[in-house]
Structure formats: structure tokens, C-alpha cells
Amino acid sequence: MNATSWVDGADTGPYGLHHLPYGAFSTAKDPAPRLGVRIGDQILDLRALATGQFFLPWIRPAFHEQGLGGFMAMGPPAWRLVRHQLTELLGDARYRDQSETLLVPVAKARMHLPFQVADYVDFYASEHHATNLGRLFRPDSEPLLPNWKHLPVGYHGRAGTVVPSGTPIVRPRGQRKAPDGAIAFGPSARLDIEAEVGFVVGVGTELGTGVSPDDFAEHVFGAVLVNDWSARDIQAWEYVPLGPFLGKSFATSIGHWVTPLDALAAAKAPAPAQDPEPLPYLRETDRYGFDLSMSVRWNGTEVARPPFAGMYWTPAQMLAHMTVNGASLRTGDLFASGTVSGPDADQRGSFIELTWGGKEPVEVGEGSPRTFLEDGDTVTITATAPAASGGTIGLGEVTGTIQPALE
Template sequence: MTATSWVEGADDGPFGLDHLPYGVFSTAKDPAARIGVRIGDQVLDLRALATGTFFLPWIRPAFHEHALNGFMAMGPPAWRLVRHQLTELLSDRRHQDQSATLLTPVAKARMHLPFHVADYVDFYASEEHATNLGRLFRPDSDPLLPNWKHLPVGYHGRAGTVVPSGTPIVRPRGQRKSKDAPVEFGPSARLDIETEVGFVVGVGSELGTPVSPDDFAEHVFGAVLVNDWSARDIQAWEYVPLGPFLGKSFATTIAHWVTPLDALAGAKTAAPLQDPEPLAYLQEAARFGYDLRMSVRWNGTEVARPPFAGMYWTPAQMLAHMTVNGASLRTGDLFASGTVSGPEPDQRGSFLELTWGGRDPVAVGEGEERQFLEDGDTVVIGATARSVNGGEIGLGEVSGTILPAVI
């Protein structure tokens, strides 16, 4: 029998016992940032819970920190033990009276970045996205470059510009060049989003020691939704020959809530067949992806529903590739999937694709159309997934509103 929670309304929403994502919050009465777990529309204060004898002594110190890094570094045995204990606490009515005093309504909580970001890597793992961009930028050539089906293409981002959901995004400035015009400097006129899923490393690795894709769950703590904001005009001028830089590094937004990998067990699905067969270090004993059904809302209007299940390169392969040269993992490393796009026009996860380079404006409200983001626009990215008990969980949303460039 599926357990039910004594927290009112929790069983009927996306944040029930099957989910239990972790975040960092504070309140008006207590401004100190601390770790919490979400149940329904409430946050359970794990710092307060750790002051007693509920957790084992070796686990308690992690919940007195101001970010998830200490807990994430403890590894799968601690993650599973705490998840089991929290499920029991929030389902057994014997704990209700005492534990209810440790709940704070989400509406009254101020949310913070859930973990200290050590490094940030962004991949390019959707075949549909890569193909669409190839057709836009290289219409007379093969849309996929020769290396694309041999390795998960990626780049390093700026860990210091990863921000929590709701942080306003200042329109970036940089160099731009139109086809027959001189180089100019100014605010990006082609500001875009990238709808992505990020994975958070809990357990690090030693420098010089590659990580196998089959060890994915031994290192990765959980998943967060990601919006990798992109200034397409700045990016187009700078990216040859070394790839993205200022067109990407000004801001990347992640959700407030980190969904544990165990909460995504019910969303596992067979990943697409790969042809040609990847090299040995990228081969997986049990190849799988995650069936996450994503949603993009632009000023309140849903404009796309990208499917994560179709990603050509899996999260485990991304992890293996970014360590195969001996690069080490650190607690708090964030690696993201790159834009999630599907085969249908309404499944494209960037506005560059959705408007086909600005050629086909998108309706975003009553009588309004957009090609790229304008000042004041708000984008919200969400996702749902099947839970281990056949229900549905909803990953924490990612939102951001565009502010004018600083002149």
C-alpha cells in the first residue's frame, strides 16, 4: 500500500511523499539560511529536526550547514537513510503533533540557491536541437557536425553566475555583427532561453580517475530544472573557433528544489538507440534516460512542451565523458543537458528554434507576438514525471524576468 502523508494536501499535489525534494530557505523571523525538504505546500526545517535525536549523530552536522553540499557529500547510504526516515516521519501520525511545528508554508519562505556550485558544464545532448541549429546556421551542409554522434559535446560555464529561480535577469551587452554591418557593441537584441535539466554531483572523484557511466548513481545526488539564458547575437559572433562565452556566461537559472535521484526512479525509460555504437567508455550496462514532460510558459502562455525522454546522450554518458580525461568531480558540480527539443514544432526548447531564427513570431498573450525576449518578459519552465508508485511528481519550476540592460 502506498504511504500517505498527514500534511494536509500533500498527497494530491506534485510534492508528495514520492518526491521530497531538498532546498535552502529562510524566514522573516529567522533570516539564517537552512536546509529544508518540501512536502506539499510546506517546508520541513531539517536544521530544527537535527537539533534533536531524530537523525543519527554522524548525519546531524550536515543539516546545520547553510547549503546542501555537506549532506550531498555523504553519499548514497546517507541519502537513502534520510529519505526513508523523512518518509516515515511525514506519514506516521505519531509524529504529527511534534513535527507540524517544524513546518513553514512555502509562501512564507524565502528560497535561496540550494547548493554551492563548484563547476558548471553544459552539454548539447538533444539530436533534434542540434539538428535544428545546424539547419538554421548551416543550411547547405549536414546539420550535425562529424563529431556529434561520437561524443556528448559540451562547454564550461560560469559557476558564479548560476542563480536561483526568480532572480531577475539583466539583459547582457556585448559585441554583435550583422551580415554586412560593422562590429558594434550594445544590448543583446536576440535574447533567448534554453530549456534544460541539470544534474548535481554529490560525491566527488579523484583527479586522474575517470568515472564509469554505470557509477552515475554513486556520484549524482539529484536533478534540477535549468534555464541557460543565451544572447544569440553575441554568441553568433564570438563562438568561432572556441565556442560559447559571453553569450552564455551572464546568467544560468536553476530551481529552488533539488529532486533526489530516487524520486525519479519511476521516470526511468529506455534511451534512444545510438548509431554508430559509442566508444567503450560511453557504453552503459543498463542504458536509460528519464521521461520528464517539460513545459515552457512565456508571459503566462504555454509555448512549448519539450520531451526529455528523447535525449540522444544520457546523463550517465555526460558524466563519463566529462571525467574520461581524468578531470575530477567535486561536490556541487552542476552539469546540464543542453536544450531539450523534440521532433515536433511545439516541442522546441529554445526560442531560436521555436521562431525559426525569428522568422515565425510566437503568440504570447492577447494580441502580442515575440521573436526573442523583450524587457519585462517572464519565462517559467516546469516538468512532471511518473513517480515510483504510479502517480506524478512535479520538479521545482524555474522562472526569470528580463530587466533592461545597464547602460
């Protein structure tokens, strides 16, 4: 595989030849969304490339769609073939003259949701995060509930409120229980984030069948960064007995760029040992997670660096658990890890942990203390991973700014 690209500046940034993430974009001259692959600070127009008959005839129609669904549904053979072709095209200087005209600067593009989200499932896979919340919410009990180390706990979210990075987040309203026990209605006063990694399903399954952890790569197309915005006061009042609802469903942000699983091959890392041993349907022949170094910035100030490699439940186990009852997969299904947190105080991927329930404010921006999000605050989540070249790649960032609640 080529190690360098003829695209200026691509080899020194997070979007080099070993990355090649997919997204949907438009321009002022052509406002209809179309698919592209990012290389450096440029986007290679895949629709134009397909129109020029670069791809095999059976693949070309997928790149005339406005989202990644058609391509993702084709499965690993098509994913690998296209990745190989794009690597050759962007890595061999012989193709420069004929391909340069198909590049669009990222700065001149408008980005869109890269795929239509079919279903959205959010997990609770970090032992450190679950332990921290257990200590906050149940200080007189064991922090982990009895089922936590036997199965990946999760809930179904709202696919229709998954939005692309940069979409303003309107502060949600709902019921809250005051410290004196009074029930009030109004804007959330404890608005939070959850720094997560999401995985996008390409190949679906039939209803009534499950997916083995060992078949993870046969179904999952790639990864995106996720911010699962959370209204902690609304959530605290509503979640017993059925779990999260309005405190979560108002918005979930994802990055513009879907990183193919093949781009994360060098980032595979041994996952933590599990005790007790999980049931057979959750056991993996090759147990691994991904070495992703995440960063959370609050109004420009880095406040946390969560490590994804330490997640107790792996993405493959999450996929196996969400299908073991026979629930089918669809192209465009998104499942996320839940908050990524590490053992140290500066590795906590939510503000309820970082400020310990609001008791320990952090300084953000120009020395402004924060416990939870205020109107006008901006949060940006980024992540890097080892690349096959020996360098690093950077997953597409996810950012959002809080707007006041609607009257």
C-alpha cells in the same frame, strides 16, 4: 514505503511523499538560510529536526549547514537512510503532533540557491536541437557535425552566475555583427532561453580518475530544472573558434528544489538507440534516460512541451565523458543537458528554434507577437515525471524576468 502523508494537501500535488526534494530557505524571523525538504505546500525544517536529534549523530552536522554540500558529500548510503527516515516521519500519523511545529509554509519562506555550485558544464545532448540549429546556421551543410554522434558535446560555463529561480535577468551587452558586416556594441537584441535539466554531483573523485556510466548513481545526488539564458547575437559573433563565452556566461537559472535521484526511479525510460555504437567508455549496461514532460511558458502562455526522454546522450554518458580525461568531480558540480527539444515544432526548448531564427513569431501573453525576449518578459519552465505511487511528481520550477541592460 508509505503512500500517503499526514501533511494536509500533500497527496494531491506535485510534492507528495514520493518526491521530498531538498532546498535552502529562510524566513522573516530567521533570515539565515537553512535546509528543508518540501512536502505539499510546506517545508520541513531539517535544521530544527537535526537539533532535536532526529538523525544519526554523524548526519546531523550536515543539516546545520546553509547549503546541501555536506549532506550530498556523504553519498548514497546517507541519502537513502535520510530519505527513508523522512518518508516514515511524514507518512506516519503518529509523528504528526511532534513534527507539525517544524513545518514552514512555502508562501512565508524565502528560497535560496540550494547548494554552492562548484563547476558548471553544459552539454548539447538533444539530437533534435542540434539538428535544428545546424539547419539554421549551416543550411548548405549536414546539420550535425562529424563528431556529434561520437561524443556528448559540451562546454564549461560560469559557476558564479548560476542563480536561483526568480532572480531578475539583466539583459547582457556585448559585441554583435550586423547583417551589413559592421561590428557594434550594445544590449543583446536576440535574447533567448534554453530549457534544460541539470544534474547535481554529490560525491567527488580524485584528479586523474574517470567515472563509468554505470556508476552514475554513486556520484549524482539529484536533478534540477535549468534555464541557460543565451544571447544569440553575441554568441554568433564570438563562438568561432573556441565556442560559447559571453553569450552564455551572464546568467543560468536553476530551480529552488533538488529532486533526489531516488524520486525519479519510476521515471526511468529506455534511451534512444545510438548509431554508431559509442566507444567503450560511453557504453552503458543499463541504458536509460528519464521520462520528464517539460513545459515552457512565455508571459503565461505555454509555447513548448519538450520531452526529456528523447535525449540522444544520457546523463550517465555526460558524466562519463566529462571525467574520462581525468577531470575530477567536486561536490556541487552541476552539469546540464543542453536544450531539450523534440521532433515536433511545439517541442522546441529554445526560442531560436521555436521562431525559426526569428522568422516565425509566436503569440504570447495577450496576443503579443514575439521572436526573442523583450524587457519585462517572464519565462517559466516546469516538468513532471511519473512517481512510484502511480501518480506524478513535479520538479521545482525555474522562472526569470528580463530587466533592461545596464547603461
